[in-house]
Amino acid sequence: MDVRSQISMVFHLDKCIGCHTCSIACKNIWTDRKGAEYMWWNNVETKPGTGYPSKWEDQSIYRGGWEKNNGRISLKGSGKFKGLANIFHNPYLPVIDDYYEPWTYKYLDLIESPQQDDQPVARPVSLITGKPIDIKAGPNWDDDLSGTPDYARNDPNLENLSPAEQEAMFQLEKMAMFYLPRICNHCLNPACVASCPSGAIYKRGEDGVVLINQKVCRAWRMCVTACPYKKSYYNWHTGKSEKCILCYPRLEAGLAPACMHSCVGRIRYLGVMLYDADRIHEAASANDNNLIESQLNIILDPFDEKVIEAAKANGIADSTINSAQNSPVYKFVKEWGLALPLHPEFRTLPMLFYVPPLLPVMASLSEAKNGAQNDKLNPIAKRWDDNWLYDTSTEELWGTIDKARFPLQYMANLFGSGDTSKINPILKKMMAVRIHRRSVTVGDISAEKVNSALTDTGLTAEQADAIYNLTSLAKFDERFVIPPAHREQAIEMLENTGDEKGATGFGFKERPARGS
């Protein structure tokens, strides 16, 4: 057992309101620079939709992530041999039009406009060329217009949904949608690290943050191809690739990352998880239907004496183990089993987990024969020639979940590698918590029904309350349990601190040269 610690995250999608505050916070701190304008280390996409960059989930286009052949996993689009063969011609890179061409407006034209008959306008200008452009797209162009034929209907996750289910999703005039905020997953089996020919990408030992060394990066851009989440970006100005750094300077100071700190919906949770590094390869090589279990299996119980002992033997600080025990992420992922990784089938073992959205479940759509009903109507009456039944009955406990407005299969394609049985229990648990809390606060649901809901899902009333508390009432320190960084110890492993003293800090980017 090789116990390591990983700073891990949970995003609660039911709480996301799609305000993009996280994206703006991140952009203001990190990517408001020349060459980085198009990058959104944190982005929020509308689902169903093609996302950013467009269709990033379709690995037949971008060839990201790992694939399993003959029981072994290898990188799909890069890796040692393929990377070498394509090193001067990387054929699966996203182009700027797959992201979007960033722009600003010529605001000065508004201020300096002479008096004239017409209103002055601020023309959009490209942030890449500086010339006026027609705005073609943005990082979430469809945003609140779910269901448009260009973006929503081209969502790769609609694969293997029946035509009836697809139609159902779009039938209610594009009402069914939710938001998917994404940052780097800081995976346990990162494809970007494996693909880098220069060895510039590494996973930090003390907290598992995946970083690109800007001095070593040689702009081969294999990481851009390799990352199935397309979270490594090439900066055309510096000639280096960049990615989300999980605001490690903030983490080291005990602050939450900017996107999490600024989150209006308070959807984000951050905490330490301990995992067994010896079993990463085994977990990443698991069968498709077993990927999620095997990933969750290598996450260790921080209260287990053996785990604590092995963690200490590996040099993990007591304060970090203590953080792991209080980690909200551990509760969501392991204790309550409410959160799943995004697209586990990419086999990178992402350490950002999502609580799938329950969405309004009071109504479901199902196929119905409306013809018989129409026959009874007056000939001049308005006839409905569709065959959908919009069902608002709540008599059944779980019927509406199985036939939800948003098909389970779609959620399963996102979070369960296509297996609906992974999603179903989670939504039921969330529903059970709602039923339980409604009985507590309103009291119009019979105790019998509440009990059956809780026992069906294997929750106790205490657990349901705890879930409710962490979901709805959690304060800052409960959502973000950040361990002390012990940066001084991490540095001591690499170099003599005496050399660092007086050499970094105000006024120096580089260490000052001593002597002649």
Add this chain to the structure above:
Amino acid sequence: MLDTSFRNYKEKLLTFIISLILIFSLSSFVYSQSPGETTFIGICQACHTIGKGKLVGPDLINIQDLRPESWLIKFIKSSQSMVNSGDSDAVAIFNEYNKTIMPDQNLSDAEIKDVLSYIKQQSTGVVVTEAQPIVLSTGLTLEEAKSNEFNIGRNLFSGDQGLTNGGPACISCHNVVNDEVMSGGLLALDLTQAVTRLGVNGVHSIIATPPFPVMKAAYINHQITQDEAFYLTAFLKNADFVASLQEPATPQERFLYAGIIGGVILFGIYGGIWWNRKRKSVNDSIFKRQLKSI
């Protein structure tokens, strides 16, 4: 002890140097040429003989009796300007020798007179003979040369086999249209028809003692041996003979076609390797449809 041995050594060295100087100064007395002879051997002999028949140009025996001295001086200095000015004798000679241009000689009047007097001196008592047959050291004549000799000549020409004294291969400056030889340089004349133009004796003589300034400079310290001259002449004679049977396409055209065909094949391979590469943005169809103001 040490001192005396050192002096011994010095004395020996001095004796050696003095004897060397003496040997060299004596050697210059042993054989000395008249200025006319030097010039004739160095320049004229490549194309002309005195009583040994035609080479590239005419046999010059008793030339002083055939033409006036002033005419000769003028012709030697610049034969072409005389041909162009319409001098009937000059034109007749020019036409007789396949319109081969005699190079202008940068010689003073006195030097030319020296040469003429040397020719006059050599002409007396010489029996006019036919041109010497060109033979290999084994006694093989040019007429008997077979493919083996042609091949050696071809290898010498193309540089596949180096010249004995390290001279540059002919192909660096000359081209011969021959399927067995890759296309040569364009710095000097094409030698495909050289034997037709200059005759076998002329070609052989030019190879053996190059008269042209650049060629002369190239081989002055790297003499072509007699056997090599034989092989090269044999090759050129054969190349001339079979010239009409060679591939008519010029090497430049062949390169062009090979390039086009090779390019098609190469790009075909590239296309095969990356046949399913990502060619355009996934949003291409959307963007194409959008209204544009710019």
